[in-house]
Amino acid sequence: MPLEYRILLVDDDRQFADLLSRQLFENGYHVTELHHPRHGLEAATLRDYDVVVLARRLPEIDGLRLMKILKGRIADLAVVMLSNENDAEDRSDVLDRGAFAYLTKPCRLAEIEATIQRAIEDRCERQSSRSRQSLADMGDARQSLAISATEFTTQNGLR
Numbered sequence: 001m002p003l004e005y006r007i008l009l010v011d012d013d014r015q016f017a018d019l020l021s022r023q024l025f026e027n028g029y030h031v032t033e034l035h036h037p038r039h040g041l042e043a044a045t046l047r048d049y050d051v052v053v054l055a056r057r058l059p060e061i062d063g064l065r066l067m068k069i070l071k072g073r074i075a076d077l078a079v080v081m082l083s084n085e086n087d088a089e090d091r092s093d094v095l096d097r098g099a100f101a102y103l104t105k106p107c108r109l110a111e112i113e114a115t116i117q118r119a120i121e122d123r124c125e126r127q128s129s130r131s132r133q134s135l136a137d138m139g140d141a142r143q144s145l146a147i148s149a150t151e152f153t154t155q156n157g158l159r
Helices: 014-026 037-046 063-073 088-096 109-155
Strands: 006-010 030-034 051-055 078-083 101-104
Touching: 006 014, 006 037, 014 030, 014 109, 030 037, 037 051, 037 063, 051 063, 051 109, 063 078, 063 088, 078 088, 078 109, 088 101, 101 109
Parallel strands: 006 030, 006 051, 051 078, 078 101
Antiparallel strands: none
């Protein structure tokens, strides 16, 4: 995994965040580790991240609210939400509002890393699909323009 993938980690559990950040860095990710949601918002406005890992419960702004703000700014942002509670209703709500995944702590670091990798692959595929669609749309536009030019030439006796 090259260092080109950027992860923003926002969790006020410093011990857990340090462990996860170190694991991700050792496996080739570039990680920005922050412990306050306000700092997470600032970081996300200064740099593009491939995945944001958020604690569900944070001081001042909870993880769900922070996710909403971040996704409002970066629509295709992949968010992995981490929660201390195994609440099916909360899980459903978080996923319905656009999180890529919802994991319950304690969980294995390898499980979080695998989820991050899937989120990156999903985001890359969506971006690639949009690029292919844009190219196809450009091709359709060129074809329409060529047909229009031919019709204009024919109708005006220019051929």
